Amino acid sequence: MTHSSASGEQPDNNDQRRDDEAKSLIDRILASDAAHATASPSVSGDSLISAQKSRALALDAGESRHTEDDGDQLDLAARHALRRVEGLSTELEDMSEVEYRKVRLERVVLAGLWTEGTADDAENSLHELAALAETAGSTVLDGVIQRRHSPDPATYLGKGKAQELADVVSDTGADTVVVDAELAPSQRRALEDVVRVKVIDRTALILDIFAQHAQSREGKAQVELAQLEYLLPRLRGWGDSMSRQAGGRAAAGEGIGSRGPGETKIELDRRRIRNRMAKLRREIAAMAPARETKRANRRRNKVPSVAIAGYTNAGKSSLLNRLTRAGVLVENALFATLDPTVRKAVTPDGLGYTLSDTVGFVRNLPTQLVEAFRSTLEEVGEADVILHVVDVSHPDPESQIAAVHEVLNEIDARRIPEIIVLNKADAADPMTIARVRRAHRDTVLVSAHTGEGIEDLEAMIADTIPRPTLELDLLIPFTDGDVVSRLHGSDVEILSEQYQPEGTRLTVLVREEDKEEFAQYVV
Ligand SMILES: Nc1nc2c(ncn2[C@@H]2O[C@H](COP(=O)(O)OP(=O)(O)OP(=O)(O)O)[C@@H](O)[C@H]2O)c(=O)[nH]1
Ligand SMILES: [Mg+2]
16 A cells, blocks of 8 residues: 655545545454555654664653643644544543443553654654554554654643643543653653543553563563563652552553553562562573574584564565465564574575574664563574565655664674565555665565565575585495485585496585585595
């Protein structure tokens, strides 16, 4: 689906387009097996800031005053940003009075700022937040964007807009507000006071999704560590707010942002949290050897390793399945894959390599997660080749590519040869494809669904992985037939083969370290 520029369109068309987009986005997330889904989670181009930077902005020291003005109140734009995604009647009058433990599905309203870039960028960012919220299991009721130069230090949105948000919340009967930023504890509390429902930020949302998806013991430990890391500086904030909302659903430890070591354990003091974190770090370190052994084995056998990396939902697992016919979970949800999967694959000319699927990246991936998943991500950092999978059916693949490069940079993986795999060719706009291909060399256009371009990709992988370089001329007696089959195995390249009276005569390329094995047959 293409995302045409809004300029020049009739307002009705704009509204229609937004409605259609919002609807298809929701459909896409809910119907996880619907193969025909077209829209993708979006990302904002210009607002690409590292988690570190946004955190520095957000974690100011408990300041709680409003700035002078209430931002640039571009009312028309703000109105347009108020999209009704799903209408629900208002059943609850005053959320702070309600025993909302019983509400099962979280019903959320999203709030974001448009501080830079175009209106489309700002909307894309909110769309991505909606996809994240849906992935976490909530229903998105509405979303608002305020045009401002910078977040209000007190309530994130300006005072007036925060009040409008409160109205939207009470009109829609939402029980949670999700903010498209990382909030300081004081901002979160102040905003909660205005909107009267639980407020969580983007980082908490992503951590929550990871908590839901972690499968392995290591993955679970890594997520818990990241959650505690996030919680620690916010301890006072959560505690204060929860004591004010005693009996609330959040206090019961339900809902987004509270799975894992969330608000139920709020009574833990910092020391106990630190102890727990130290224990988790030790556990994760202790689990590393198993992974390290496997990796060392692969290194010893010099099997080339290819790591699949890329933005979440780009089609990494689909591509792994396509290349290896492995049954890896493919889901139209963000962060379906958390635990790295390693599979064997063979190039068209018979060279073996390993192919590993990894956790997806996202714009402003919380630094806590990059830290906690470092050992998993390091797997990417040690690969011989990186397949960087890009969803080219997305309106703005460039910013996803940039976000992935940023994470690769952080784990020191930018020096590794990279093949940019433009996936979902079947659903992509030719203009977008052309634009991305102009900006990036070494791209290959594929569709994991239709199989288009997969042969080109396989050929590119074969050309990029380290190949055996040592040429040997061998004569193998017929009595040693097993050696011939070994040569036909996956890490030798056969240049010529003929039968002679004394045995099989072969010219082959082998890896340097396999030289000894065949030394006795060298002619
Ligand atoms: N149209 C189209 N859709 C695709 C293609 N490849 C994958 N998809 C869809 O994109 C969605 C995500 O695919 P996955 O393979 O789970 O993506 P992923 O990158 O592993 O995602 P995470 O593990 O969640 O980060 C699924 O709904 C796939 O069916 C493709 O070539 N064309
Ligand atoms: Mg996956």
